[in-house]
Amino acid sequence: EAGVAQSPRYKIIEKRQSVAFWCNPISGHATLYWYQQILGQGPKLLIQFQNNGVVDDSQLPKDRFSAERLKGVDSTLKIQPAKLEDSAVYLCASTHPIGHPNTGELFFGEGSRLTVL
């Protein structure tokens, strides 16, 4: 079974530039998450999708971050303009639809490491 695919693995940009990360979840997983992990901290949820609808984006800094999952499969997370404090690993995860008995088992990708200079 293919895992969660993310790209790019690494990205270096200057502040005020823009960047986009892509995620392809495990086939059949209706729920998709984007987490931000700053060095030395645990992952922090940014946004959760169920199919192509947003379930929770309460911690997404909407003035600069946006995310979409137009067809309910793959997803893109964009940052524009980037700030120094956005340097982090951006993790995508997927799991079964809401109501499935094991929705707490999230499958994570390897992450996209962003460095903002």
Added chain:
Amino acid sequence: DAKTTQPTSMDCAEGRAANLPCNHSTISGNEYVYWYRQIHSQGPQYIIHGLKNNETNEMASLIITEDRKSSTLILPHATLRDTAVYYCIVENTGTASKLTFGTGTRLQVTL
């Protein structure tokens, strides 16, 4: 607000059992205990979860106290590849799963 408390770091000799504690004194009746681990430069990996009963799978065992206020993750024979950060998470995943990670326990397995 953190729902769990874990030690910052622990050491374990290779081949011995690693016992990782977690306190969750405010856990409610419909909340599960989840354990994940994160090996360096990888995404977190699900290990095990439980509600009330002890659980065992091919990776680990989860012991939950009768009052459910604490739990212990047991890796029966730790290897160097078990060196990672281990996260204990308490969450009601019956509706919309939204796992909230703390800072976890950094387990170092040594020769």
